[in-house]
Amino acid sequence: MTLLTLTPSTRETTAQRAATGAADALFTEHGVIPVTLQQVADRADLSLEELTAAYPTKHALVVAVLQRWHGSWRRALDRITAVSSDPRDEVLGVFGYLEECFEDEGWRGCAFINGHAELGRQDPDIAALAREHFQDVERHLTLVCERGGMPAHVAQGLALLVEGARVESAVHRSSQPARAARLTAAMLMSVYEARPAF
Structure with a gap:
C-alpha cells in the first residue's frame, strides 16, 4: 500500500492543475461530500474522462x-x-x-x-x-x-x-x-x- 504524504511524488499536469483548482473551489464552497466528479469536471472545463484520467477517484482528488x-x-x-x-x-x-x-x-x-x-x-x-x-x-x-x-x-x-x-x-x-x-x-x-x- 502506498503511503500518502503531503508532498506529491510528481509535478501536476495541466489537467491535474485545473482539476485541483476547481475541486478546491467547490470543496471550499460546498464541502467535499456533496460535490460530484462531474461538477469538478465542469468547473475545470474538462470532460469527465479527462478528469478521471488525472484523478480516478474523488479520494485521490481530495488528497491532491x-x-x-x-x-x-x-x-x-x-x-x-x-x-x-x-x-x-x-x-x-x-x-x-x-x-x-x-x-x-x-x-x-x-x-x-x-x-x-x-x-x-x-x-x-x-x-x-x-x-x-x-x-x-x-x-x-x-x-x-x-x-x-x-x-x-x-x-x-x-x-x-x-x-x-x-x-x-x-x-x-x-x-x-x-x-x-x-x-x-x-x-x-x-x-x-x-x-x-x-
Missing part, C-alpha cells in the same frame, strides 16, 4: 487538494523566512500571512480543519494528512523559536494560536482573529526577550 494547500502554506513560510531578519518577526509574519488569507472573500477556513471535520472520522488517510500538516506547522515554529532562543513549548502555544485563528476566522468570517493571535504571540514571545544585565 490537501497537497496543494500544504504546498501553498510551505511556500508562504519560505517567503516569510526569506524577508525576516529576526525569528520573532518571522513568527509575527506567519500571523500577517494568515490575516491576508482571512481577508480573501473566498476564505471558508483551513482545508485540513474542514477536511478532518467532514471526513476524518471515516477516512484515516485524510485524518493522517491533517495530522501531518499540523505537525509540520508546529515543527516549523519550533525551529523558528530555537533560532530565537525560545523553548519548544512556546512553539506549541504559537501553533495553537495559528489553528485557533483559522477556526475562529471561518466561524466569524473575519480577519480579526489573525490580529488577536498576532498580538497574543507577541506577548508570549516577549517573556523570552533578552534583557540587559544590571
Whole structure:
C-alpha cells in the first residue's frame, strides 16, 4: 500500500492543475461530500474522462487538494523566512500571512480543519494528512523559536494560536482573529526577550 504524504511524488499536469483548482473551489464552497466528479469536471472545463484520467477517484482528488494547500502554506513560510531578519518577526509574519488569507472573500477556513471535520472520522488517510500538516506547522515554529532562543513549548502555544485563528476566522468570517493571535504571540514571545544585565 502506498503511503500518502503531503508532498506529491510528481509535478501536476495541466489537467491535474485545473482539476485541483476547481475541486478546491467547490470543496471550499460546498464541502467535499456533496460535490460530484462531474461538477469538478465542469468547473475545470474538462470532460469527465479527462478528469478521471488525472484523478480516478474523488479520494485521490481530495488528497491532491490537501497537497496543494500544504504546498501553498510551505511556500508562504519560505517567503516569510526569506524577508525576516529576526525569528520573532518571522513568527509575527506567519500571523500577517494568515490575516491576508482571512481577508480573501473566498476564505471558508483551513482545508485540513474542514477536511478532518467532514471526513476524518471515516477516512484515516485524510485524518493522517491533517495530522501531518499540523505537525509540520508546529515543527516549523519550533525551529523558528530555537533560532530565537525560545523553548519548544512556546512553539506549541504559537501553533495553537495559528489553528485557533483559522477556526475562529471561518466561524466569524473575519480577519480579526489573525490580529488577536498576532498580538497574543507577541506577548508570549516577549517573556523570552533578552534583557540587559544590571
